[in-house]
Amino acid sequence: MLPRVSAVARFLSLTSLFAAGPVAALEFPLPPPGEDIVGQVQVVKAKYEDTFADLGEASDLGYLEMVAANPGVDPWLPGAGTEVILPTRFILPPGPREGIVINIAEYRLYYFPKGKDVVYTYPLGIGREGWGSPVAHTTITAKTPNPGWTPPASIRAEHAADGDPLPAYVPPGPDNPLGPFKFTLGTPGYLIHGSNKKFGIGMRVSHGCFRMLNDNVLELSKLVPVGTSVRILNQPYKFGVSNGKVYLEAHTPLNDNGDPSLADKHTEVINTLLKREDMADQSQLDWDIVREVIASEDGMPVEIAGALPQQGQQPGAVANGADAIAQ
Structure with missing residues (x-):
């Protein structure tokens, strides 16, 4: 231990x-x-x-x-x-290492270019409360440099109600909130784009779209072709293996209805762990450390088992783990 x-x-x-x-x-x-x-x-x-x-x-x-x-x-x-x-x-986020993977719980995009053994990763601004970013599997359907912006009626109404009316169209340029480049997603109404406001990257600030630093979105524009797969996840807890050791990375869960209870967080951690077939035997995990990682939510991988078990799941390992984490 x-x-x-x-x-x-x-x-x-x-x-x-x-x-x-x-x-x-x-x-x-x-x-x-x-x-x-x-x-x-x-x-x-x-x-x-x-x-x-x-x-x-x-x-x-x-x-x-x-x-x-x-x-x-x-x-x-x-x-x-x-x-x-x-x-x-x-x-790395769970699932296939291909195309773009966005994990909204960590405000981060990962790009796995086809045919290359590398990954690029960038911080994102995501949808704020009431305008949440979607969880979906979609594609890049278009790439547009120097985009103009036609604000949707819902956003114009919101701004008008706040005494900050928007024009029907904002031309390309430094005042355009889409920045110097946009990727259109197959999920209607959502984009990955730059921003004319640096503050807000890595926060819940948008109306559901994904904001990037301008230098980053321009770099990504040279790497990502139209048709690229985009998986959007909401995964506050990620388990991983490195050099035979097991790690847990915890982020603050996104919730528009207040902070989830500790029991709900523990349940989600267990459910996330159960999806990892290579971690079916959980008897070697240090549940005291697991609890500390969940409590800290510092977004950094922390070792929770000194060696990955080599045998199959022991009877009661999952149940015992759930009991241990709840204590």
């Missing part, structure tokens, strides 16, 4: 190994079959003028990712010399 230390303490003991400056782009080699984790966590020392929004933009990280990974640090004034964690280590 793993030693009884907190998930945060376990992580912080490793950060010095990964200290580095901000990365230019998040592109990683794909791990071999049976492995699920890419990247390494980094640590930077903030300058006096830095904010989490600045550091996140420089490192392809969203605002809420930065906040979750750095509890207790002021996101607007970290302070000169403050060590700031850059959570640039990820468990």
Whole structure:
């Protein structure tokens, strides 16, 4: 079993190994079959003028990712010399590693280009409460540089009610909320696009579309062809394997009806785990650490089993695990 230390303490003991400056782009080699984790966590020392929004933009990280990974640090004034964690280590989303996969629970897009053993990943702004982004399996149906914007009637009505009327059409340019490029999705009414507002990437800010930093959407526009598959998930808990060890990554669940109960979170973790056939035997998982990871919701992979079990599921392993996590 793993030693009884907190998930945060376990992580912080490793950060010095990964200290580095901000990365230019998040592109990683794909791990071999049976492995699920890419990247390494980094640590930077903030300058006096830095904010989490600045550091996140420089490192392809969203605002809420930065906040979750750095509890207790002021996101607007970290302070000169403050060590700031850059959570640039990820468990890949479940399912086929092909096309675009969006996990709205982590405000993040993954792109697996055909014929290349790499993955690109970018932060996203997603639909705010009442205008949630869809969970769907769709495709890229069109690519449009320098798009104009015709606001839907529902959005114009909302803005008019707030005393901020919108024109019937917004031409391309710096005032266009779609930024320099848009991808049209097969799910009607939804886009992946740039933005004329940097703040909001990695947050719930849109009317359901997926916002990207302009540099990122322009980079993606050169990589992704029309017809590319797009899977949109809502997966706050991801299990993964690396070097024979089992990891759990937890994000704050999205819910328009208030924060789900702890019991609901535990149930979702168990249901997510049951979908992993390679983890059918859960007798080696450290359920104390699992509970800590769920409670922290810091979005970083944390080891929850020192070695992946090699035998089949033991009788009662799932039930015992569910009981253990609820204690």
